[in-house]
Amino acid sequence: MDTLIELKNIDFSYSKDKKTIDNVNLGIGKGVFGLLGPNGAGKTTLMKILLGFLTPSSGYGRVLGFDIMKDRKEVRKRIGYMPESDCLMPGMDAVTLTSYLGELSGMPRQEAMKRAHEVLYYVGLEESRYRQVETYSTGMKQRLKLAQALIHDPKLLFLDEPSSGMDPKGRTEMLELIKDIGKKESMNIIISSHLLPDIEATCRHVIIMDKGKIVSQQEVHSQGIERFNRFEIRIKGNTDSFLERLKALDCQISTDDRELHSILIPKDQSSRILFKIAMETGAQIRHFVQSKATLEDTFVNAIGVNHDN
Amino acid sequence: MTIREKGYHQWEGELQTPKTPWMPIFLSGIRMVFKRKFAKLLFITSCLPFVFFLIVIYISTRPELEMFKDAVKFLTDDRMVFDSIMSNGPTIFLLMLMGIFFGSDLISGDIQSRSFPLYFSRPLERKDYLLGKYAILMFYYLLFTLVPGLVLVLFKVIFTGKILFTPRFIAALILTPVLTSIFLASLTLVISSLSGNSKYSRIMLILLFYMATPVTAILSHAFSGQYFFLFGPTSTIKQMSSFLFDAKLAFKYPGWLSLALIVLVSIGSYFFLHRRIGKLEAQIESGN
Numbered sequence A: 001m002d003t004l005i006e007l008k009n010i011d012f013s014y015s016k017d018k019k020t021i022d023n024v025n026l027g028i029g030k031g032v033f034g035l036l037g038p039n040g041a042g043k044t045t046l047m048k049i050l051l052g053f054l055t056p057s058s059g060y061g062r063v064l065g066f067d068i069m070k071d072r073k074e075v076r077k078r079i080g081y082m083p084e085s086d087c088l089m090p091g092m093d094a095v096t097l098t099s100y101l102g103e104l105s106g107m108p109r110q111e112a113m114k115r116a117h118e119v120l121y122y123v124g125l126e127e128s129r130y131r132q133v134e135t136y137s138t139g140m141k142q143r144l145k146l147a148q149a150l151i152h153d154p155k156l157l158f159l160d161e162p163s164s165g166m167d168p169k170g171r172t173e174m175l176e177l178i179k180d181i182g183k184k185e186s187m188n189i190i191i192s193s194h195l196l197p198d199i200e201a202t203c204r205h206v207i208i209m210d211k212g213k214i215v216s217q218q219e220v221h222s223q224g225i226e227r228f229n230r231f232e233i234r235i236k237g238n239t240d241s242f243l244e245r246l247k248a249l250d251c252q253i254s255t256d257d258r259e260l261h262s263i264l265i266p267k268d269q270s271s272r273i274l275f276k277i278a279m280e281t282g283a284q285i286r287h288f289v290q291s292k293a294t295l296e297d298t299f300v301n302a303i304g305v306n307h308d309n
Numbered sequence B: 001m002t003i004r005e006k007g008y009h010q011w012e013g014e015l016q017t018p019k020t021p022w023m024p025i026f027l028s029g030i031r032m033v034f035k036r037k038f039a040k041l042l043f044i045t046s047c048l049p050f051v052f053f054l055i056v057i058y059i060s061t062r063p064e065l066e067m068f069k070d071a072v073k074f075l076t077d078d079r080m081v082f083d084s085i086m087s088n089g090p091t092i093f094l095l096m097l098m099g100i101f102f103g104s105d106l107i108s109g110d111i112q113s114r115s116f117p118l119y120f121s122r123p124l125e126r127k128d129y130l131l132g133k134y135a136i137l138m139f140y141y142l143l144f145t146l147v148p149g150l151v152l153v154l155f156k157v158i159f160t161g162k163i164l165f166t167p168r169f170i171a172a173l174i175l176t177p178v179l180t181s182i183f184l185a186s187l188t189l190v191i192s193s194l195s196g197n198s199k200y201s202r203i204m205l206i207l208l209f210y211m212a213t214p215v216t217a218i219l220s221h222a223f224s225g226q227y228f229f230l231f232g233p234t235s236t237i238k239q240m241s242s243f244l245f246d247a248k249l250a251f252k253y254p255g256w257l258s259l260a261l262i263v264l265v266s267i268g269s270y271f272f273l274h275r276r277i278g279k280l281e282a283q284i285e286s287g288n
Helices: A043-051 A072-078 A094-104 A109-122 A138-150 A168-182 A196-202 A239-248 A272-281 A295-303 B023-035 B039-046 B048-061 B063-068 B078-087 B089-103 B108-112 B116-120 B126-143 B146-160 B167-192 B198-223 B226-231 B233-245 B255-285
Strands: A005-012 A021-028 A032-036 A058-063 A079-082 A156-160 A188-193 A205-210 A213-219 A228-237 A252-255 A261-266 A283-291
Touching: A005 A043, A021 A043, A021 A205, A021 A213, A032 A043, A032 A196, A043 A058, A043 A156, A043 A188, A072 A079, A079 A138, A094 A109, A094 A138, A094 B023, A109 A138, A138 A156, A138 A168, A168 A188, A168 A196, A188 A196, A228 A239, A228 A272, A239 A252, A239 A261, A239 A272, A239 A283, A261 A272, A272 A283, B023 B039, B023 B126, B039 B048, B039 B089, B048 B078, B048 B089, B048 B146, B078 B089, B078 B146, B078 B167, B078 B233, B089 B126, B089 B167, B089 B198, B089 B233, B108 B116, B108 B198, B116 B126, B116 B255, B126 B146, B126 B167, B126 B255, B146 B167, B167 B198, B167 B233, B167 B255, B198 B226, B198 B233, B226 B233, B226 B255, B233 B255
Parallel strands: A032 A188, A032 A205, A079 A156, A156 A188
Antiparallel strands: A005 A021, A005 A058, A205 A213, A228 A261, A228 A283, A252 A261
């Protein structure tokens, strides 16, 4: 079974006037996938539809070969979920909580307890595994949420903003853990995040969402997106006309606060076009560097430069 | 080499499909309750009615304790004895206290900690979640009603050598504590599901359990209507127990009405809770 997730014409809305998920069609195979999008793009909602928490208003979906609406129990038995929100039950220590959730997943009690120690050790909570979870810092809670998602060794792991609220060191460690888990052939991961570096660091494939739709699906590093060449330029003179002309040629432009313009030119266009337009509009190119297209460029290109978020 | 250095490793075991998916919630819940502050004190106190009735049954069988005979005269009728054992004021009071201390946060705690995604990302349905929560309360309620009741039957047989042995009596002996427990557990869980604030749930339960009966008594006197007692949990349980044991009714309205009310409230509560959990789950999922 190569296709782990298959969605066809999925719609979902929390209110009548706005669709949160709009006619999503998606096929996900084995590996580590990133679900990327600005806040409110529908990433978490899509993840919850896949988990069977939310029922789509129309469409059809299968996860690991099971219908997401009819076989929820079968789906949930095989998946692990790390929620974004703070959701740990107080009054328990980490070992008790993790093994408890393992038991709820269908693990025998003794096995769950043994495995709880292992996963807590793995995520770096070995020293504090007997501490009450309400005394944990945000970073520790994130690790514990990952541990509880791993306890029953799921085939498919859903991680919702896994590095949220973590300090830089903790974040690096979390990403290392995800990378390590992702190396296992038997484990497939879907990471929802609005942080591009997280996706870039951990995923082989990226699915970009915006306004409830899938706007792009491609490999992170192969840059199937290398439909663009990226240039960084600084201009003096008639900048506005210069940029307007580029936009008319389907170029994507973003400008930083140092007036450095990052320009994505479609592959079929040569860099000469920049100089030609500069000459025609009376602009002077003062700085010109060709650089590698990044995931950020892909993202900006997919959702548009002038996105509200 | 440590596990962490070795990297992530797979679990070799096999996941089971348990027939009772609610069992881990139940087992974890009873352990958590037992660890609570005042739990042991409350449990010891809850044994006092049992000890009292044990002494009373013993006294009634000893000819040398003739001077107490008048006080324990009612013990000649097994129906009245066990009606009193199952629905006496102190026992009901203590059961309600258990609901307030141990049950008020059973659902509200999960609302507050927003832990529904952790439960429902497992192969667990709403009914399993609810059964687990019901089972926690039912365990402690039955431990202090059904178990002492059955032990006292045994002692009664040992001390007196006889006991009423009719199908109705046996049914009442089991049904009264079971229905009382379901009824109190239902009310406790409904109140607990109304708010994510356990203190609020506790206050609501105190009002419902301890204020309803005096209010119904006042209304009953003010309007000269015994039916008002139907709305007090204590009086309703008492009336149902007397009806089931075929003992003298405490209030002047048909006993089956209390039985019907308890059954209806319990069934209604389950459906309410089922919908409520679904709604809470959706609210939390949508981030509201």
